[in-house]
Amino acid sequence: KQEVTQIPAALSVPEGENLVLNCSFTDSAIYNLQWFRQDPGKGLTSLLLIQSSQREQTSGRLNASLDKSSGRSTLYIAASQPGDSATYLCAVAGGSYIPTFGRGTSLIVHP
Amino acid sequence: EAGVTQFPSHSVIEKGQTVTLRCDPISGHDNLYWYRRVMGKEIKFLLHFVKESKQDESGMPNNRFLAERTGGTYSTLKVQPAELEDSGVYFCASSLLPGQGTEAFFGQGTRLTVV
Numbered sequence: 001k002q003e004v005t006q007i008p009a010a011l012s013v014p015e016g017e018n019l020v021l022n023c024s025f026t027d028s029a030i031y032n033l034q035w036f037r038q039d040p041g042k043g044l045t046s047l048l049l050i051q052s053s054q055r056e057q058t059s060g061r062l063n064a065s066l067d068k069s070s071g072r073s074t075l076y077i078a079a080s081q082p083g084d085s086a087t088y089l090c091a092v093a094g095g096s097y098i099p100t101f102g103r104g105t106s107l108i109v110h111p
Numbered sequence: 112e113a114g115v116t117q118f119p120s121h122s123v124i125e126k127g128q129t130v131t132l133r134c135d136p137i138s139g140h141d142n143l144y145w146y147r148r149v150m151g152k153e154i155k156f157l158l159h160f161v162k163e164s165k166q167d168e169s170g171m172p173n174n175r176f177l178a179e180r181t182g183g184t185y186s187t188l189k190v191q192p193a194e195l196e197d198s199g200v201y202f203c204a205s206s207l208l209p210g211q212g213t214e215a216f217f218g219q220g221t222r223l224t225v226v
Contacts, residue, residue: 004153031209031213032213032214034214034215036217041222042219042220043115043202043217043218043219043220044202044204044217044220045217046214046215046216046217049213049214051213089154091154091215093213093215096159096166096167097142097159097206097209097213098144098156098159098167099144099156099204099215100156101146101153101154101155102153103152103153104153
């Protein structure tokens with residue numbers, strides 16, 4: 001059974017810092033990995049999708065990497081802004097194509 | 112293009128009552144998933160449809176929960192009778208079949224409160 005762990009659980013940083021959010025998973029036989037953002041009271045917004053054959057994906061100030069062999073992914077946020085404050089969730093899909101979620105990292109970026 | 116939509120956005124019901132949640136996936140998405148987030152816990156998988164067929168319902172907590180997807184379009188999740196521990200946010204997601212792109216798109220969720 002796939003287990004997904006996200007570290008840290010919470011993070012508070014001043015505006016402008018570069019951040020790294022970590023996601024680890026126990027079963028390396030994955031199909032893809034997705035990073036999501038959730039704002040309070042809102043749904044999940046997909047940020048980046050990495051297929052199992054890929055090593056990284058980039059979108060604007062976001063960069064996600066994937067190391068299947070070690071069961072890790074990182075989400076790098078460059079030059080953080082207060083608008084980046086949200087919960088960031090990592091979800092890993094295996095052979096059944098069903099995403100399994102971590103508990104998320106709650107990020108606060110203060111001005 | 113419309114995203115995944117869920118109705119209602121909020122529901123407050125009394126213990127013992129019945130509630131039906133609805134999910135409209137993105138048009139053309141054969142995969143449909145239901146998830147639930149109980150306060151303080153991670154988002155947990157409930158079940159997976161491919162078109163109108165249940166592929167995996169291993170996450171359904173008990174037989175008070177019934178999911179349907181008639182005609183392979185929208186899906187409903189009925190809780191009958193509701194218990195206090197059923198409170199949480201219920202999310203629906205949809206995606207294309209493998210080989211067509213597997214990004215999962217989520218709805219806004221339905222916040223269910225059982226009192």
